[in-house]
Amino acid sequence: MTLELTARSKPKVYLIDDDPVVTFLLVDLVESVNLPHQVFESAVKFLDQDLAGVEGCIVSDLRMPGMSGLELQDELHERGINLPMIFVSAYAEVQSVVRAMRGGALDFFQKPFSSQQLIERIQDGLRIDRERAELQARNRRMGERIALLTPREKEVLQGIFEGKLTKVIAEELGISTRTAETYRQLIMQKLQAGSIAELVRIVIEAMPPGQHALAHAQ
DSSP states (O other), X not given: OOOOOOTTOOOEEEEXXXXXXXXXXXXXXXXXXXXXXXXXXXXXXHHTSOOTTXXXXXXXXXXXXXXXXXXXXXXXXXXXXXXXXXXXXXXXXXXXXXHHHHTTOSEEEESSOOHHHHHHHHHHHHHHHHHHHHHHHHHHHHHHHHHTSOHHHXXXXXXXXXTOXXXXXXXXXXXXXXXXXXXXXXXXXXXXXXXXXXXXXXXXXXXXXTOOOGGGOO
């Protein structure tokens, strides 16, 4: 039986395998270190769930009816879901391993596998996803702060982002250099940037892909 995933799901280890014996072993393994988990007997059933906001780590078989583990990996990429993924399979052909790893897999274990090594990689996956979620949350907060800047502050920030000197920004906006410098300091305070380099990094990470015009950030 599969349970419905929700946007508020806590981080879990998602075990996807059509072999009940392997599934039993994987469940026993993650329960031995008290990791929350959820079992799916196929990749299709996993994808049938609401995956919005899902967090955790995937441990998947390679060959399964309906959809392979590699096809699942491709589909997750298409949906913009970047959960760390570990493959566990009795089939470890070079082509499959290379494709999985080049597709971003965290690791690939051939059955029979080392329980200790697998649990360590699962814990690595949970840590990586947690750090990713924390970074995304920070970027959202910074994006919200950028959106709250005044129109003039956004114009100054755009100039800084484009690498323009304060004097040039001031001339283009028809304000004094001192006023432009004051705006720069206010912007850095509001975005908690300790340097120009950090300010630019914050903007890059906070802005949606393809958006470069800060003056239109909302």
